[in-house]
Amino acid sequence: MLEPDGEVGLEASARIRHRAAGRVDAVVLAWCQWYTADLPDDVAAERRAELGSDLFEEREHSGADATGSILWRAVRGIPADLAWRGARLRRAALGAPRGTFPLAMPALAHLAAIALVAWGGFIVWRIARSVLIGDWHGAADVAELSVAGLLLALVGTWLLMLARRRAFAGLVLAVAAYLLIRFGTYALMETSVSFTAYFSTSTAQMVLLNRVATGAAVLFFLSMGAWWTSPKVAAESEEGE
């Protein structure tokens, strides 16, 4: 359907903006950029070019009055955009090499990132509450590292949603996991009497559990980062075999 340089040509074509185009057009195109980011290049280029053309034509037809219509069309189309994206991803996954789980692994990474943010939020909330009621007796650096861990987890979760930043997101989340699980557990101990009592009665097991959980989480996010590093190079080398 596309000529040899079709993707490049279409991407260039999609960048042409109408003189009446405003911020809404940019937001709609950015949304399209996001939901097509990890789809095959030709599929993504065609969808972006088609939407770019549609926005231009609507501006040409209605000028500045089209803003409301463009926004409303984009918002109403979100479920269909996501359904279309899901169908395209499933189709791309059918041709993936065995054992690579191109849909399940990213989903698991998103879930793990959300769990990490929830864990970090819980720890920081416990620390803040403890500090506010004057009950905090832990080391300041443990609290600081937990807060830093939560911030990194939030940044990593956001980066995970940007297709081109996912490898870096894996690295950021690995650091966040180390801080939040390794030091967050100690911070939690300082805010909970029952947790402290449990820790003191089975110290060796708790330390071992802490190390194993930290190691597993860090390894998981590093593996995801490595898995997302230059996937095209890996795909090309497999095609060449």
Added chain:
Amino acid sequence: MGRYLPIDLADIFLYFQAISSYAVCMPRRREGRLVDLEVDILGAGIELQAEDGDFYGFALAKRIADRAGATALTAHGTLYKALSRLAERGLVESEWEDPGIAADEGRPRRRLYRVTGAGVVAHRAETEQRTVLAPSPRTAFA
């Protein structure tokens, strides 16, 4: 079991599927049938094609709205997903406009669609079937 009951699991499944199709408000696709939006797309597409030879996304959305007397245009995602589905079924075909034409007019390239012969047949069959199936007010209250 089949000896005593003249039904099998497939019949039971179809029976419950039929019940659920009445229970759920969302329109369900029947094999070989078109949903409302697809009928609208093919109908508007055939009209535009008769006038200009082909049609593109925004013109199609505009024509669908005009035919329905609506002010809101079909959502981007809904329209292009439906067009993609129709293309996969061979009911429409598309090609990208010559870059030179778009460049001369200073606009992005259009994706030009055409309703195929199969699309025209499917649209005619669907509209005829709907006309036959829709009861007239007189017969409904007879």
